[in-house]
Amino acid sequence: MSETDTNTDGSEEARTDGGGPGIVAPDDETPTWRERKERTTGLSRLTYEYFERARREDQDLRTESDYVERDVLAFPTWPHETVRNLSIVAFFTGMIFFLAATMPPHIGAPANPSSTPAIILPDWYLYWSFGLLKLGPLNPDLAILGGQKLTADRTYGVLANVVVVGVIAIVPFLNKGSARRPVEQPFWSAVGVGGVVFALTISLLAVKNLMPMNVHLLFDLTFLLPIVATTITYAILKTMREGYMYDLNRRYYRLRPPK
Amino acid sequence: MSLEKKDEMDHKGWMKRKDLTPVEATFLTALVWMDKRLRIVDYLELMENLYYKVNMQMPKSHTEQYDLDNKFWYWYPLYALGSFSTLAYVVAAVSGALLGFYYAPAQAGDPSTAYNSITFIMTDLQFGFMLRSIHRWSAQVMVAAVFLHMLRVYFTGAYKEPRELNWLLGIVLISLTMVFGYTGYLLPWDQLAFWAGQIGVEMSLSIPLAGEWIAQLLFGGFTLSQATLQRMYILHVFLLPFVVTTLIAIHIGIVWVQGIAEPH
Numbered sequence: 001m002s003e004t005d006t007n008t009d010g011s012e013e014a015r016t017d018g019g020g021p022g023i024v025a026p027d028d029e030t031p032t033w034r035e036r037k038e039r040t041t042g043l044s045r046l047t048y049e050y051f052e053r054a055r056r057e058d059q060d061l062r063t064e065s066d067y068v069e070r071d072v073l074a075f076p077t078w079p080h081e082t083v084r085n086l087s088i089v090a091f092f093t094g095m096i097f098f099l100a101a102t103m104p105p106h107i108g109a110p111a112n113p114s115s116t117p118a119i120i121l122p123d124w125y126l127y128w129s130f131g132l133l134k135l136g137p138l139n140p141d142l143a144i145l146g147g148q149k150l151t152a153d154r155t156y157g158v159l160a161n162v163v164v165v166g167v168i169a170i171v172p173f174l175n176k177g178s179a180r181r182p183v184e185q186p187f188w189s190a191v192g193v194g195g196v197v198f199a200l201t202i203s204l205l206a207v208k209n210l211m212p213m214n215v216h217l218l219f220d221l222t223f224l225l226p227i228v229a230t231t232i233t234y235a236i237l238k239t240m241r242e243g244y245m246y247d248l249n250r251r252y253y254r255l256r257p258p259k
Numbered sequence: 260m261s262l263e264k265k266d267e268m269d270h271k272g273w274m275k276r277k278d279l280t281p282v283e284a285t286f287l288t289a290l291v292w293m294d295k296r297l298r299i300v301d302y303l304e305l306m307e308n309l310y311y312k313v314n315m316q317m318p319k320s321h322t323e324q325y326d327l328d329n330k331f332w333y334w335y336p337l338y339a340l341g342s343f344s345t346l347a348y349v350v351a352a353v354s355g356a357l358l359g360f361y362y363a364p365a366q367a368g369d370p371s372t373a374y375n376s377i378t379f380i381m382t383d384l385q386f387g388f389m390l391r392s393i394h395r396w397s398a399q400v401m402v403a404a405v406f407l408h409m410l411r412v413y414f415t416g417a418y419k420e421p422r423e424l425n426w427l428l429g430i431v432l433i434s435l436t437m438v439f440g441y442t443g444y445l446l447p448w449d450q451l452a453f454w455a456g457q458i459g460v461e462m463s464l465s466i467p468l469a470g471e472w473i474a475q476l477l478f479g480g481f482t483l484s485q486a487t488l489q490r491m492y493i494l495h496v497f498l499l500p501f502v503v504t505t506l507i508a509i510h511i512g513i514v515w516v517q518g519i520a521e522p523h
């Protein structure tokens with residue numbers, strides 16, 4: 001608690017009522033919140049300084065911009081987006097009930113630990129993960145270890161899962177800038193398409209014993225098709241890009257002529 | 260004369276003077292009653308403040324300012340996928356709660372109580388077959404919607420600054436959605452469930468260093484047993500619902516604060 005200055009007479013009398021300087025400073029000396037914050041030290045001082053800067057930045061932006069101050073710098077979620085979504089989504093929820101009514105699930109034989117079924121599969125949305133467990137042939141065997149594999153095939157598969165999810169997670173930190181449309185960023189769109197195709201092919205690899213084709217060919221296609229898809233997408237977008245950006249810029253500058 | 264104060268804080272007198280309609284009077288009475296006990300006025304003000312900060316002090320959106328709605332209305336269905344995931348989640352939650360009234364995660368019995376309770380739901384319970392079907396389909400559709408939502412976000416570049424955090428949160432959400440699906444898949448304890456569980460145990464065991472510990476924690480041992488089913492059940496109906504619901508709320512809260520990234 002900070003000292004108050006009202007105790008000027010220097011007396012050491014015991015104060016028993018509200019006469020002397022209490023805990024609360026007189027009104028005119030009560031520090032404002034700003035003053036209190038200015039007096040802080042260390043991390044809270046830094047926090048205060050940064051907030052002041054941020055506020056000033058906002059204020060400057062507001063005073064110099066030609067924006068009408070009203071909404072978020074994006075589509076407002078409420079009410080625009082929400083109302084629109086609710087109507088679209090109501091329809092699709094109807095679809096869930098329709099599917100449920102027309103294609104009900106069935107139940108298989110009860111669990112039996114002593115008889116392994118020929119086909120073991122998770123739900124379709126985990127096929128990709130299941131497929132990544134079957135990357136054994138890609139697991140490098142090191143000459144140093146006398147042709148032994150560094151990790152067991154299964155560990156390798158689990159690691160592949162972690163790698164895939166990790167790579168997707170760091171996308172925002174790799175692809176920066178303000179491009180929004182696929183044509184504005186052919187490379188990243190191509191990578192995206194390649195990723196989607198890979199999700200598909202690796203899922204097919206997971207069900208390889210159901211696929212009516214050569215397993216080795218399937219394995220090769222699993223990796224070749226995504227690369228082909230990436231290349232084609234890249235070529236197409238790169239070709240489209242020039243004309244498209246021309247249109248886009250023209251529209252943009254018509255709407256907002258450069259000063 | 261009564262001893263009660265008759266000053267400005269006399270809310271009853273104030274309400275009398277105002278000549279309110281019954282709806283207004285009821286509303287005010289309830290508000291005053293609650294406020295006396297909980298001081299909700301403070302919190303309301305806090306929320307109001309937040310609302311105006313969020314909605315009123317930001318610059319107008321590009322789309323609004325230049326009236327661009329007519330330029331890309333045909334993309335809107337893709338922008339509804341996030342909401343659709345949420346709604347499919349709600350449908351799954353409601354149908355799941357109803358299923359929960361009849362399901363018991365026990366392995367005793369012949370072949371097992373869990374399996375029997377599913378067959379009971381499907382064959383004897385009124386509307387049970389449909390209920391299970393709804394639960395199953397809403398779960399599947401939710402996973403599909405979440406995946407497509409992620410693609411929408413990816414291809415419109417909506418994950419860029421300042422929305423990286425929501426992307427990361429989304430990764431967690433899609434993973435948890437799949438774990439939700441997986442734990443639910445095991446509950447009927449039929450052949451598929453059992454052997455999918457077997458693969459899960461083996462996957463956990465093959466994780467370096469922590470493998471055995473994780474298998475113990477998630478599956479209650481190195482072979483499937485009553486403990487496995489019990490744990491899957493608790494994950495599916497207790498732990499995950501709380502965690503996922505909270506995370507979805509945060510995810511959508513962030514979208515509300517930041518607005519939907521516009522295509523330019």
Ligand code: HEM
Nearest residue numbers: 338341342344345409417418425426429430432433519520
């Ligand atoms: C349980 C799963 C999820 C739910 C319920 C959900 C819900 C939502 C909703 C309602 C929106 C508003 C915009 C829209 O509807 O498109 C949104 C936006 C967003 N979501 Fe999700 N989401 C989920 C999963 C994901 C995933 C897997 C990702 C990505 C990895 C993700 C990343 C984002 C981002 C970055 C935004 C902001 C997009 C923008 O501002 O345009 N979400 N989410």
